[in-house]
Amino acid sequence: MSLDKGLNKAMGDRHEAYVAEVLGQRQTRGSGNQWRDQMDSKHDRTSCVFAFANDGKSTLGKGVTITRAMWAKALEQAGGERPMLTLRWYADASLTKVDIDLAACDLLDFAEMREDAERWHRAKELLQTLVEINPRCMPVLVARVRTLLEGAA
Known part of the structure; x- marks a missing residue:
């Protein structure tokens, strides 16, 4: 070679x-x-x-x-x-x-990823607030959101 x-x-x-x-x-x-x-x-x-x-x-x-x-x-x-x-x-x-x-x-693939990232960025603050408040009526939702946030960190 x-x-x-x-x-x-x-x-x-x-x-x-x-x-x-x-x-x-x-x-x-x-x-x-x-x-x-x-x-x-x-x-x-x-x-x-x-x-x-x-x-x-x-x-x-x-x-x-x-x-x-x-x-x-x-x-x-x-x-x-x-x-x-x-x-x-x-x-x-x-x-x-x-x-x-x-x-x-592909530009459209990139645009789709960017849109999803922006949507997650906007939702993340709301989801973090929900976890901090920890409403008693939604323990399953809070647990699921906690899991999602830990996976995204």
Whole structure:
């Protein structure tokens, strides 16, 4: 294996592992080269609302080209999850410093996530107040809200 191929594999492996960890995804076998389990990492759409399938691109160079064909392939291979491309620029060949980490997704997916985040932000204060008041007539609701708040913290 040439140095370039080894370095490219190391860059890709580190990036894929990082994205999967940060997003709470499962890494696919063989970096998505299995016909039944494509993309680099995925959420399970049956267990979360915003389930993404990621295809990562990393470089030491000045840029990463994203094409319509690349996006179409990600859309097809996402297998029901929302497609995402993650882009990483490493600072040097030691791969110990990252200059830029980006995620590209469909604008409407992003808008939906943002809307949900804003709705949660507005509801959180009300829910916290409800827990603090702890009305005796609603112990089940208070317990459920407490659970939700602890999970969101």
